[in-house]
Amino acid sequence: MSDKTFFTLPIELVYRIFDNLTNYSLLYSMKNVSKHFNTILAKYHRSFTILDLRYDQMTLQKIQYLSNTLEDNRTITTLFLHNNQIGSQGAEYLANALRQNQALTILNLHGNHIGLQGVQHLAVALQENETLTFLDLWENDIGDQGAQYLAKSLQKNQTLTTLEIGKNQISYQGVRCFLGVLLKNTTLRELYLSHNEITDEGALYMSIALENNQTLVVLNLRFNPITTIGKKDLGKIREKNPNLELII
Template identity: 40%
Template sequence: MTAKVSSSFLTLPVENVYRILDHLDELTIFLSLRNVCMRLNTIVDTYNRYQTLITLNLSTNDIGNRGVQYIANALQYNRTLTTLILICNDIGPTGAKHLSMALTKNNTLRTLNLRWNNIGPNGAKWLADALETNQALTTLNLCENLIDAEGIKHLAHALSKNKTLTSLSLVSNKIDVDGAKYLADGLQHNQTLLILNLAKTEMGFEETLTSLNFAWNEMGNQGAQYLADALKNNRTLRQLDLCGSQIYDLGAEYLFDALTINRVR
């Protein structure tokens, strides 16, 4: 909290402060006007534009890990934001660390989109640490983030403990056979994840995988579609367990179409 605040500001009528806020953009209000002083905290909390700020989209702004640190600091105290979109900002593993620390304190954010941010396996580990305790996040997009099997190992462990995440997208990451096995193991202990998108990964189904167990993970029809896309190029899988996965007619059709293309050697 700032040590010195103008005495004139401390006595400025609330209506006048509102008028000042009216001329500021939402990002400035979100990032710069918390923890200046207790009075301003109270005023901002009652300001309509702050109360209704539920989505913040800063995609393709090149904010980097320094910029995301300011966002993470604000996120720790914010109680209105439910969706944060940071696509293509090159936040890296350090930026993921900042967000992880915020997620351990924030209990209102529901959707976090970090597509194309080069967080890598270390960044995945930081986010996984947050997922183990976070009780709010339901949707996490980590597409195109250079996450390999080691990063997936941490995420899979988090999934075995997380109770709120319902959608996880890992499209276009370096997920090989080991990564697929880590996910399968983690999902055996998860009861909430409904959508897991593994399209365009490097799972290598066509090379070595012979057994895959996704039983009792409630993947549903959409999850079956993602799995079917991966199986189309498979040439080695001998055993697939989807018991209790809530796959109905549409999901079965996806799998059937994939198996008509699939040719086991």
């Protein structure tokens, strides 16, 4: 019986095996098998910058493996995890990775229902992360309290330019939390708040917050219960900031 192992194969043959594996397999099946194996993977010529795992029915174990990989990964810049139902625990795993990761710039968690605890973990990580520029949290059940956590993190974060928090049951109370952010933050350029519960009072808060803000270029408030009164208050923003794309 042969006593040869995978590690005794010529490196050229090992790389040919890798060439026939998907990015997913390289991450989950090959990473962290052993230190020696990680060294081989690190020297392998193929790298990818986008990892698309939308609708992949990710288990918590897979999310944990992925998060562990992201901690020291230097090539993946975009991660799509739409509709995987990762919940608060999965969000915590990813938050831990964001504290260490120095490559990821786009994170899409659209429709994962991470809840209040999940967004709290991510908000804390955002205070330390210095590379993420785009965060999509559409339909994640974060509510007003979750909006407050994010607003607090943006008071320290200086890299995030786009935040999507549509369809999250956010009311005027959640919008009020962004007052201080929009008055002082000079990084955030796009804020998406469509399909929430923002009323005229929220529209008023937003108009006050943006009175002297020249950084934000897109504000999406579509499909919120804002009447003509609120729209009139928001219209004043356009007069002071003609470069702002206001969607209501």
